[in-house]
Amino acid sequence: MTEALQGTAGPLLPGAVEDAPPVTIGRTTDATLARVSRWTAGRPVGDRRRRRFGSGRMLGPLLLVFVWWLLSALGVLDPDLFPGPAEVVREGAHLIGTGQFHAALLASFRRVAVGMSIGVSTGVSLAVLAGLFSLGRNLFDSNMQIIKAVPTFSIAPLLIIWMGIGEGPKFLLIAISTSVPVYVGVYGAIRNMDPRLLDMARTLELRRSTLIRQIVLPGTTPEFLVGLRLSFASAWLALIFAEQVNAREGLAKLMNDGRNSFQIDLMLFVVVVYAILGLASYGFVRMLERRLLVWKQ
Amino acid sequence: MEAVSIDNHVVDRRAIDPAVVLDGVSRSFGDRVILDGLDLMIDEGEFVVILGHSGTGKSTLLRILAGLDQEFSGRFLAPSQRSIAFQEPRLVPWRRVLPNVTLGLNGDTAQALGREALDEVGLGTHLRAWPNTLSGGEAQRVALARAMVRMPDLLLLDEPFGALDALTRVQMQELLMELCAKHRPTVVLVTHDVEEAVLLADRLLVLDGGRFILDQRVTLPRPRLRTAPDVQRIRADVLRALGVFDERSEPS
Numbered sequence: 001m002t003e004a005l006q007g008t009a010g011p012l013l014p015g016a017v018e019d020a021p022p023v024t025i026g027r028t029t030d031a032t033l034a035r036v037s038r039w040t041a042g043r044p045v046g047d048r049r050r051r052r053f054g055s056g057r058m059l060g061p062l063l064l065v066f067v068w069w070l071l072s073a074l075g076v077l078d079p080d081l082f083p084g085p086a087e088v089v090r091e092g093a094h095l096i097g098t099g100q101f102h103a104a105l106l107a108s109f110r111r112v113a114v115g116m117s118i119g120v121s122t123g124v125s126l127a128v129l130a131g132l133f134s135l136g137r138n139l140f141d142s143n144m145q146i147i148k149a150v151p152t153f154s155i156a157p158l159l160i161i162w163m164g165i166g167e168g169p170k171f172l173l174i175a176i177s178t179s180v181p182v183y184v185g186v187y188g189a190i191r192n193m194d195p196r197l198l199d200m201a202r203t204l205e206l207r208r209s210t211l212i213r214q215i216v217l218p219g220t221t222p223e224f225l226v227g228l229r230l231s232f233a234s235a236w237l238a239l240i241f242a243e244q245v246n247a248r249e250g251l252a253k254l255m256n257d258g259r260n261s262f263q264i265d266l267m268l269f270v271v272v273v274y275a276i277l278g279l280a281s282y283g284f285v286r287m288l289e290r291r292l293l294v295w296k297q
Numbered sequence: 298m299e300a301v302s303i304d305n306h307v308v309d310r311r312a313i314d315p316a317v318v319l320d321g322v323s324r325s326f327g328d329r330v331i332l333d334g335l336d337l338m339i340d341e342g343e344f345v346v347i348l349g350h351s352g353t354g355k356s357t358l359l360r361i362l363a364g365l366d367q368e369f370s371g372r373f374l375a376p377s378q379r380s381i382a383f384q385e386p387r388l389v390p391w392r393r394v395l396p397n398v399t400l401g402l403n404g405d406t407a408q409a410l411g412r413e414a415l416d417e418v419g420l421g422t423h424l425r426a427w428p429n430t431l432s433g434g435e436a437q438r439v440a441l442a443r444a445m446v447r448m449p450d451l452l453l454l455d456e457p458f459g460a461l462d463a464l465t466r467v468q469m470q471e472l473l474m475e476l477c478a479k480h481r482p483t484v485v486l487v488t489h490d491v492e493e494a495v496l497l498a499d500r501l502l503v504l505d506g507g508r509f510i511l512d513q514r515v516t517l518p519r520p521r522l523r524t525a526p527d528v529q530r531i532r533a534d535v536l537r538a539l540g541v542f543d544e545r546s547e548p549s
Contacts, residue, residue, distance in 0.1 A: 200387040203363050203380070204447075206401040214400065218391045295391045295427045 091265040107249035115174025123179035131190030170242035177238040178231040185227030189220035232281035316483035322371035333507030346494040349504035376450035386436035388428035414446035434465035
């Protein structure tokens with residue numbers, strides 16, 4: 001019993017207890033011992049080890065699917081208007097078998113990839129220019145606030161009039177929607193940089209380029225990732241709008257096909273695909289956070 | 298303060314080479330005059346401790362010496378190689394310990410110098426640790442290594458141990474004495490802790506009302522013991538200058 005107590009008292013005061021008599025804290029009853037062993041054996045308070053995405057986090061969505069299946073099996077959901085998971089999976093397997101799904105997903109994926117690449121890189125570049133230089137701020141910040149205020153989808157018809165019905169306006173719509181969240185995040189992070197850190201950098205007489213590359217920009221990573229997460233959400237939403245017009249391929253085309261032929265299982269399948277894509281991009285950003293923000297843990 | 302002529306070449310150079318010269322340095326914030334025409338000469342290698350109540354401009358003076366405050370009037374001379382350590386370590390959280398120390402250093406030797414500096418503060422095994430994982434004392438050691446790696450002629454310390462617990466503070470004071478004995482920089486340390494001041498200083502300055510009201514050399518041999526009568530006597534003197542009367546330090 002006493003041994004256990006000494007074991008915990010030792011490392012608390014390094015060097016100071018060598019000559020000290022054994023520590024006894026009142027009477028070591030079983031109750032106190034139980035208390036001590038609980039806080040030494042238990043997990044440390046505020047343990048910030050993160051669960052890997054996909055282990056416990058899928059519980060909610062799986063429960064949702066289960067409830068859906070249950071309601072279908074019990075006959076609560078009308079099978080013609082709201083088919084169960086099994087029918088949707090069957091329809092999906094069919095689409096995958098014919099190669100239709102593959103083509104649609106690839107087309108949509110390409111739009112998001114191109115649009116987001118343009119949008120995110122533009123957003124970050126403008127944020128850096130506006131954050132670091134007053135000229136940049138005067139040129140870009142108000143404009144970005146305007147873009148933030150105007151619902152992007154309201155200009156979709158204009159984009160089509162100006163740019164035609166090809167891929168161009170689709171890329172642009174996604175690019176505009178995704179540039180705003182990363183811009184807001186990165187710009188804010190630069191403007192709110194800890195002034196004490198900047199003072200410190202001044203005393204080290206860092207060159208401006210060093211200061212920007214090694215202190216300012218890496219410091220915006222957390223806010224950039226928050227922005228990126230929102231950008232992904234905007235991207236999938238913008239995709240739906242972008243694909244409403246003359247998309248010969250894509251997820252929205254599948255959805256429209258389903259509507260036209262009243263194939264509700266097809267429509268539900270597309271919804272499920274959107275959900276999976278949303279979850280996957282969330283997981284992707286979380287993976288980036290784990291890799292890039294190790295210093296925060 | 299003893300007047301020394303810089304132009305007098307006959308006098309032993311070591312004794313008169315001033316590392317820092319203040320000439321009528323003043324600083325106000327709005328109507329409040331914080332520093333009121335300070336004159337000061339600090340010898341090379343001297344360990345100067347500045348004491349004073351909160352808000353008497355100790356840190357302002359240090360910021361002026363560090364080149365962080367340009368809004369002062371008057372003139373000062375200071376070595377161009379200066380380093381500063383603050384009360385908070387101010388490490389860059391997204392850089393590991395070694396890159397924090399070598400921040401802004403160029404050349405092939407930067408890494409080796411950084412390692413050496415971290416070795417000296419006892420953190421040679423923490424090169425790849427993230428600042429967030431360090432204890433307060435360890436983080437402050439890194440800050441000290443970052444200051445020392447630049448081989449400063451003037452080391453400015455703004456309450457560097459103010460936020461540390463009592464045990465760590467004692468260890469850090471000893472570490473600082475070792476580093477200073479080895480590298481012999483001129484040191485200006487600002488603190489609230491009178492005992493710390495007496496233990497470390499070659500010279501004590503008390504700042505009050507914008508001026509130095511006490512300028513006392515401490516010639517006691519090192520290492521100094523907290524309990525030594527001389528230390529206690531000087532401590533009482535300084536406290537009296539600060540207008541604080543501590544029963545313990547009052548001679549009966």
